[in-house]
Amino acid sequence: MSPGFGFKYHLLPVRLVCGYALRTATPEKTMGVFAERVTRRFRIDRSELAFLERLEASPLPVKRGHTIVQEGDPADRAFVLMAGWVMSYSCFPDGSQQVRRLHFPGDLLAMPSVSMRHHAESLEALSDAVIAPFDKRLLAEMFNMPRLAAIMYMFAQAERVTAGDRHASLGLDSAKARIAYLLIDILHRLRSADGQVENSFLLHLTRRQIAQTAGITPVHASRLWNALIADGLIRCVGRTVSIVREPSLAQLGHYADRDGDLDFPWLRAVEDSTKAAVAG
Amino acid sequence: MSPGFGFKYHLLPVRLVCGYALRTATPEKTMGVFAERVTRRFRIDRSELAFLERLEASPLPVKRGHTIVQEGDPADRAFVLMAGWVMSYSCFPDGSQQVRRLHFPGDLLAMPSVSMRHHAESLEALSDAVIAPFDKRLLAEMFNMPRLAAIMYMFAQAERVTAGDRHASLGLDSAKARIAYLLIDILHRLRSADGQVENSFLLHLTRRQIAQTAGITPVHASRLWNALIADGLIRCVGRTVSIVREPSLAQLGHYADRDGDLDFPWLRAVEDSTKAAVAG
DNA sequence: CGACCGTTTGAGTGCGGTCAAAAGAAGTGG
DNA sequence: CCACTTCTTTTGACCGCACTCAAACGGTCG
Numbered sequence: 001m002s003p004g005f006g007f008k009y010h011l012l013p014v015r016l017v018c019g020y021a022l023r024t025a026t027p028e029k030t031m032g033v034f035a036e037r038v039t040r041r042f043r044i045d046r047s048e049l050a051f052l053e054r055l056e057a058s059p060l061p062v063k064r065g066h067t068i069v070q071e072g073d074p075a076d077r078a079f080v081l082m083a084g085w086v087m088s089y090s091c092f093p094d095g096s097q098q099v100r101r102l103h104f105p106g107d108l109l110a111m112p113s114v115s116m117r118h119h120a121e122s123l124e125a126l127s128d129a130v131i132a133p134f135d136k137r138l139l140a141e142m143f144n145m146p147r148l149a150a151i152m153y154m155f156a157q158a159e160r161v162t163a164g165d166r167h168a169s170l171g172l173d174s175a176k177a178r179i180a181y182l183l184i185d186i187l188h189r190l191r192s193a194d195g196q197v198e199n200s201f202l203l204h205l206t207r208r209q210i211a212q213t214a215g216i217t218p219v220h221a222s223r224l225w226n227a228l229i230a231d232g233l234i235r236c237v238g239r240t241v242s243i244v245r246e247p248s249l250a251q252l253g254h255y256a257d258r259d260g261d262l263d264f265p266w267l268r269a270v271e272d273s274t275k276a277a278v279a280g
Numbered sequence: 281m282s283p284g285f286g287f288k289y290h291l292l293p294v295r296l297v298c299g300y301a302l303r304t305a306t307p308e309k310t311m312g313v314f315a316e317r318v319t320r321r322f323r324i325d326r327s328e329l330a331f332l333e334r335l336e337a338s339p340l341p342v343k344r345g346h347t348i349v350q351e352g353d354p355a356d357r358a359f360v361l362m363a364g365w366v367m368s369y370s371c372f373p374d375g376s377q378q379v380r381r382l383h384f385p386g387d388l389l390a391m392p393s394v395s396m397r398h399h400a401e402s403l404e405a406l407s408d409a410v411i412a413p414f415d416k417r418l419l420a421e422m423f424n425m426p427r428l429a430a431i432m433y434m435f436a437q438a439e440r441v442t443a444g445d446r447h448a449s450l451g452l453d454s455a456k457a458r459i460a461y462l463l464i465d466i467l468h469r470l471r472s473a474d475g476q477v478e479n480s481f482l483l484h485l486t487r488r489q490i491a492q493t494a495g496i497t498p499v500h501a502s503r504l505w506n507a508l509i510a511d512g513l514i515r516c517v518g519r520t521v522s523i524v525r526e527p528s529l530a531q532l533g534h535y536a537d538r539d540g541d542l543d544f545p546w547l548r549a550v551e552d553s554t555k556a557a558v559a560g
Numbered sequence: 561c562g563a564c565c566g567t568t569t570g571a572g573t574g575c576g577g578t579c580a581a582a583a584g585a586a587g588t589g590g
Numbered sequence: 591c592c593a594c595t596t597c598t599t600t601t602g603a604c605c606g607c608a609c610t611c612a613a614a615c616g617g618t619c620g
Contacts, residue, residue, distance in 0.1 A: 075543070090448045092534055098451040100444045112440035117543045120441040120536075137546055143430045146423035153429070156436045160392035161400040163443050164380040168370045170450045171378040171495030175608070207567065215451030220608055222568060254372055256400075263355070263397045266417055455576065487599065500576055502599060 032056035032132075034080045037106040037193070038151060042264060048148045051141060056080040056132035064204075068123035068131060069110060075119045077133045079109035084129025085204040088121040089212065099213040101163070102126075102186065106193050111156065114139065127204040150267055161258055170215050173254060176224045178214040181253030183234065187243055192259055200242035312336035312412075314360045317386040317473070318431060322544060328428045331421060336360040336412035344484075348403035348411060349390060355399045357413045359389035364409025365484040368401040369492065379493040381443070382406075382466065386473050391436065394419065407484040430547055441538055450495050453534060456504045458494040461533030463514065467523055472539055480522035 031039070035052035038044060044052075059082055062068060068079065071090055086103040088110075100121055103109055113119040114136045125131075143149045162185075169181040190197045205213070211221035228234050233249050235242040243249060311319070315332035318324060324332075339362055342348060348359065351370055366383040368390075380401055383389055393399040394416045405411075423429045442465075449461045470477045485493070491501035508514050513529050515522040523529060 088444075090444065092448075092452055096452050098448040100447055112437045112444065115434040115437040115543060116441060116538065116541045118541055120538065120541075121444060140430070140546070140552070143423075143426035143433070146429070149426070149429045149433070150420070150423045153423070153433055153436065154395040156433065156440065157392045157395040160436065160440055160443065161396060163440065163447070164368075164370065164392065164401060167380055167443070167447055167450065168372075168378040170447065171492075172372055172376050206565095212451075217609060218567085219569090219610080222566095223608090226568085258396065258400065261396045261398055261400075263395060266420070486597090488597095497577055498599085499578080499601090503576090503601090506600085 032080065033082050033106045034108065041262070042147075042151050042267070044148060044151070048145050051145065051148065054138065055134045056082060058134070059130050059132050061128070061130050062125045064125055064128050066125045068125060069113075069119050071119055071122045073119045075110065075113040075116050076136060078111055078114055078136050078139075079123075079134070080132040081105055081107045081109055082130040082132055085126035086123055086129055086131070087126050087209065087213075088123050090121050097212050098215065099209065101166075102189075102213070104186075104189050104193050108155075126209065147267065154262075154264075154267075158258065158262060165256055165258070169254065175214060175216045175220060176227060177253050178216070179210065179221065179224055179228065179253075180233070180249045181255055182210065182213055183241065183243065184246070184250045184253050184255040187246070188255075188257060188259065199244075199246065200240055203239050203241045312360065313362050313386045314388065321542070322427075322431055322547070324428060324431075328425050331425065331428065334418065335414045336362060338414070339410050339412050341408070341410050342405045344405055344408050346405045348405060349393075349399050351399055351402045353399045355390065355393040355396050356416060358391055358394055358416050358419075359403075359414070360412040361385055361387045361389050362410040362412055365406035366403055366409055366411070367406050367489065367493075368403050370401050377492050378495065379489065381446075382469075382493070384466075384469050384473050388435075406489065427547065434542075434544075434547075438538065438542060445536055445538070449534065455494060455496045455500060456507065457533050458496070459490065459501065459504055459508065459533075460513070460529045461535055462490065462493055463508075463521065463523065464526070464530045464533050464535045467526070468535075468537060468539065479524075479526065480520055483519050483521045 030036075031049070032053050032055070034056055035049060038052060039049070062084075068086065069077075081103050083105050086107075086109060087099050088101050088103065089097045089099045091097050109123055109131065110119060110121075113121065142152060166181075166185075169178050173181065186203075187197070187199070187201065190201050206218075207221045207225065208218040210225070211218040214221065216224075228249075229236060233243075233245050233252070235244055249255075310316075311329070312333050312335070314336055315329060318332060319329070342364075348366065349355075349357075361383050363385050366387075366389060367379050368381050368383065369377045369379045371377050389403055389411065390399060390401075393401065422432060446461075446465075449458050453461065466483075467477070467479070467481065470481050486498075487501045487505065488498040490505070491498040494501065496504075508529075509516060513523075513525050513532070515524055529535075
C-alpha cells in the first residue's frame with residue numbers, strides 16, 4: 001500500500017488509490033492517469049506518449065484541506081491530478097469564495113493560469129490527493145507534436161463548453177436545480193474517469209463547499225440537500241451519495257451531457273496536413 | 281462607404297466600421313482584425329500571418345438580431361468577428377436564455393464548439409456586424425506552426441480565466457454588482473480592441489439582454505440600471521453609456537483586469553524547443 | 561473528556577421575481 | 591410622411607426564494 005506516504009489512503013475512493021498503487025507496483029504495465037485519458041480517445045505515437053508521461057513523472061501526495069496554489073502566486077507550474085478531488089476557487093475581499101471548478105483524477109490543474117503571470121484561482125485538495133506538478137515551460141515541447149497540440153487544444157475548448165454550461169446553470173437555475181446539476185456533473189465525470197462508478201460515490205464536499213459551488217449559503221444548501229433526499233432523488237449514507245432517480249435529477253438540473261458529442265474525426269485533417277507539410 | 285452591403289453601417293460604432301472600410305479600400309496596408317490582435321502582442325512570421333489572414337478572408341455582413349448559429353447545429357465552422365457585437369447564449373426548455381459571453385471585434389466566435397460535433401451555444405448579432413466564417417478543418421494547419429499553436433492555446437486558456445471571473449461574479453455578487461462588472465468588462469474589452477475608446481461607448485444591449493447576461497430579470501435590470509445612474513456611477517444619453525466613476529464601478533463589480541497579466545515570455549521556450557527539434 | 565468543526569433547524573428579513581399596466585421607441589406598410 | 595403595430599422601458603404592488611442571525615445537535619480529534 002504505497003509505503004512512505006504519510007496520510008490515510010482510506011479517505012480516497014478505493015479504486016482511484018489502487019490505480020496509483022498499481023502504477024508504482026508495476027510501472028511497465030500501466031500509464032499515467034492523464035496519458036490514459038488521452039489514449040482512451042486518441043491514438044498517439046510513442047514520443048507523444050512519452051511527453052504525456054513526463055507531465056506526471058513527479059507524483060506528490062497532499063492532504064485534505066491543503067492549499068496547492070494561492071490566487072496571485074507566480075504561475076510557473078501546472079499539475080496533473082492523479083488521485084483524489086481538488087477544487088479551484090477564487091476569493092473576494094470580504095472573504096467569500098466561489099468554486100470555479102471541481103477536479104477529478106485525470107484532470108489537469110491550473111491550466112488556465114498557464115497563460116498568466118500569476119495564478120487566477122486558488123487550488124485546494126478536497127480529499128487526500130496525489131498531484132504531479134510540472135514546469136509550464138515543459139508544455140512548449142508539446143507544440144512540436146501537431147497532433148498532440150491539437151488534442152490538447154480541443155481539451156481546452158471542450159472545457160470552455162462545460163464551463164459555459166455551469167455558467168448557464170448558475171445564471172438560470174434555482175438553487176435546488178444547481179445542486180442537482182452539480183451532483184449529475186460529478187457522477188458523469190467520475191464515471192468517465194472510472195468505469196466502475198455506477199450510481200453512487202463518496203462525496204468529498206462539505207455543505208459549505210456545495211454552497212460555494214452552487215452560489216448559495218451553507219444553510220440553504222443543507223435545506224435543499226435534505227429536500228432532494230425527501231423527494232427521493234438521492235440517498236445518503238455517511239458521505240456516500242447514491243443517485244436514485246438520475247433522469248429526474250438530470251432534468252431538474254438541465255444537465256447536458258457533452259461527453260458523447262466530442263468530435264475527433266476532424267483531427268484526421270491534422271494528420272493529413274502534417275503529412276502534406278512533411279511531403280511538401 | 282463599402283457599397284454592396286445592404287444594411288445601415290451607422291448603427292455600428294463608427295471607428296469599427298472604418299476599420300473594416302479601410303481594409304477593403306487599402307488591403308495592402310491593413311490586416312485582418314484578429315491577425316492585428318495577435319501581432320499587437322506577438323511577433324509572428326509571414327506564413328503564420330498568412331494563415332491568420334485566411335481565417336478572415338470571407339467577410340459576411342449580418343444584421344442586428346440575426347441568429348448566426350443555433351445551439352445543436354452541426355459545428356463545422358467557426359468565425360472571426362470583424363465588426364459589431366455578438367452574444368453567445370444557451371436556452372433552457374422553458375425558453376429562458378443565459379448569455380455566456382459577449383463578443384467584440386477581433387474575437388473568435390464558436391471556438392469552444394469546435395471540439396464538439398454540434399454547437400453548444402447559439403450566436404446572435406447584437407448590432408449589425410461583419411463576421412468571417414471559416415471551416416474548422418482549416419485550424420488543422422495551425423498545429424504545424426508551433427509558435428502560432430502555442431499562441432492560440434494561450435488565448436483559449438486566457439479566455440477560460442475570464443470565463444471563471446464571470447462565473448465568480450455570477451455566483452458571489454449582488455445583481456447590482458454583476459451589472460457593474462458587465463459594464464467594466466465591456467469597457468476594458470472595447471478599449472483593448474480600439475485604442476480610441478475612453479470612458480463611453482454605444483451599448484448594443486437591451487435591458488432584456490443585460491438581464492440575461494447578469495442572470496436577473498429585465499424588470500430588475502431596469503431598476504438597477506437607473507440606480508447606477510442615480511448613484512452617479514454611470515451616465516446615459518440614448519444608447520451611449522459613459523462610465524463616470526470607473527474605479528468605484530470596478531470595485532463594486534469586483535473586477536480583476538487580467539489583460540496586463542498575460543504571460544508571453546514563456547513562449548520563448550517554444551521557439552527554443554522548436555530550434556532544438558530542427559537542430560536535433 | 562472537552563474543544564472544535566460541520567450540520568441541522570427555527571424565526572424573521574430582504575433582495576430580486578412576478579404580474580400588470582402604461583408610456584415610449586422603433587420598425588412596417590400604405 | 592403618417593398611422594399602425596410591435597417591442598422596449600418604466601413604474602407600482604405583491605410575493606417568495608434565499609439570506610441572516612442564532613441556537614442546538616453530532617461527529618472528530620487532541
